[in-house]
Amino acid sequence: xxxxxxxxxxxxxxxxxxxxxxxxxxxxxxxxxxxxxxxxxxxxxxxxxxxxxxxxxxxxxxxxxxxxxxxxxxxxxxxxxxxxxxxxxxxxxxxxxxxxxxxxxxxxx
Amino acid sequence: xxxxxxxxxxxxxxxxxxxxxxxxxxxxxxxxxxxxxxxxxxxxxxxxxxxxxxxxxxxxxxxxxxxxxxxxxxxxxxxxxxxxxxxxxxxxxxxxxxxxxxxxxxxxxxxxxxxx
Numbered sequence: 001x002x003x004x005x006x007x008x009x010x011x012x013x014x015x016x017x018x019x020x021x022x023x024x025x026x027x028x029x030x031x032x033x034x035x036x037x038x039x040x041x042x043x044x045x046x047x048x049x050x051x052x053x054x055x056x057x058x059x060x061x062x063x064x065x066x067x068x069x070x071x072x073x074x075x076x077x078x079x080x081x082x083x084x085x086x087x088x089x090x091x092x093x094x095x096x097x098x099x100x101x102x103x104x105x106x107x108x109x
Numbered sequence: 110x111x112x113x114x115x116x117x118x119x120x121x122x123x124x125x126x127x128x129x130x131x132x133x134x135x136x137x138x139x140x141x142x143x144x145x146x147x148x149x150x151x152x153x154x155x156x157x158x159x160x161x162x163x164x165x166x167x168x169x170x171x172x173x174x175x176x177x178x179x180x181x182x183x184x185x186x187x188x189x190x191x192x193x194x195x196x197x198x199x200x201x202x203x204x205x206x207x208x209x210x211x212x213x214x215x216x217x218x219x220x221x222x223x224x225x
Contacts, residue, residue, distance in 0.1 A: 032210050043113075043199045043216025044152070087151065095208035096167075099144075099151030 004088045009104040018075045020103050022088030025069050030092040033064060033071045038085045038102070047086075048073070075105075083107045111136045115200050115217035121225050122187070122194065130185045130220045132200035138215070140206050141183035145169060146197040146219075155198075158183055159206045187222060195224045 005023040012018045024033070032051050036044035048055055050062040050071070061074040075082055085102040113134045122128045134141065140159045144152040154167030158177040172191025177183055187194045200217040203209035 034213060036213075041197070041221065042218050043201070044214075045216070046213030049210070049213060091208050093208050093210050094206060096154065097152075097208070097214065099153075101149065101151055 003098075004090055004100055006086075006088050006100065006103045008101060009106065011106050011108065012078055013108050014079055015077050018078050018082070018105060018107075020073045020075075020086055020088075020105070021070060022073070023070045024088070024090045027068050027090050028092065031090045031095075032092065033062065033068075034089045034091070035060070035062065035073045036087045036089065036099075038087065044087060044099075078105075078107045080107050080109060113200055113202055113215055113217035115198075115220050117220060118218070120220055120222045122222060124224055125189045127186055127188050128222065130187065130198055130200075130222070132183045132185065132217060133181055134183075134200075134202045134215075135181060136202055136204075136215060137180070138202035138204050139180070140203045140209070141177070142201040142203075142207075142214070143167075143173070143175065143183070143185045144199045144201065146199060152199060155185065157207060194222055197221050 034049040035047045037047050038044040048060050048062045052064050055062045063072045085104050087099050087102040116131045142157040143155040146152050153169050155173050156175045158164035161180050164175050164177050174186045198220045201214045203214050
């Protein structure tokens with residue numbers, strides 16, 4: 001099971017771009033990289049998933065270098081409502097999700 | 110709209126009592142899961158079920174029990190054998206089995222259980 005490492009917390013201001021990097025040195029060939037967002041007293045919400053290179057959707061972008069040992073979640077122009085905990089997970093089809101502590105992002109006005 | 114409904118949102122239990130947390134989904138998903146979250150921590154898997162009438166223990170199953178008699182429902186019972194049951198409980202589902210790649214997991218809004 002690939003272990004992930006991400007910063008415990010990050011601070012940002014409204015309108016800034018936020019990049020959260022996750023390390024997963026032991027990622028397996030068939031593992032995918034997935035990010036979830038969790039607000040207080042709510043369940044996590046799927047944000048984005050990728051295997052290699054770059055993935056973009058209406059919420060975020062995910063950058064994955066060629067060696068896939070890390071990934072970066074990019075949130076463009078954050079607002080106060082983006083204040084949440086962000087989890088980086090690495091797993092494959094049939095594999096178990098392992099949630100670490102996540103990164104607590106605080107967006108200030 | 111399709112989704113997962115967990116009830117109640119808040120639950121108080123006296124020591125020595127069993128309590129049952131409800132989880133219902135109308136997504137037609139095959140697999141359902143129960144997680145526990147403690148303050149400042151990530152989620153830990155309690156039980157999961159990939160088909161009706163079948164379920165498996167997760168990482169912290171002791172003191173918990175589940176049933177899966179219907180595809181839509183996956184109730185969790187927290188028994189008196191669970192020594193530290195105060196936590197935030199989350200139910201989730203996926204269209205296919207564990208480790209669903211496309212579309213991710215759908216989570217409910219959780220039940221906060223407090224032992225009084």
